[in-house]
Amino acid sequence: MIAAHAASNGLSNGEANFRRILSLFDEFPNLYADISSLPQLNRLGHLPRLLRNKHLYGRLLYRTDMPIVNSGITSPWFHAYRLLPRSLARALREKNPGTGMWP
DSSP, X not given: OEEGGGGOSOEXXXXXXXXXXXXXXXXXXXXXXXXXXXXXXXXXXXXXXXXXXXXXXGGEEOOOSSOOOSOSSBOGGGGGGGSOHHHHHHHHHOOOTTTSSOO
């Protein structure tokens, strides 16, 4: 089972979806979470919060049913400040094989 958007927004039965998914990971060893939407502007903060749970790293997937191009709602630049200057420079030199653009 893959939880879309890593259950980042909203409530389920009065409980925050993010808090709920953390307990579900403990209960269901075959539960995974998709993180492809987490760089979006309306979900800023969710990815760093999720990544604090290092025991989940092997259960986080970058998969999507709808590719989202760089736009006003999603951009890799929203997270560039998190990189060390050397890492950012290296990332900027990379080319996306599909478009020839970064990222």
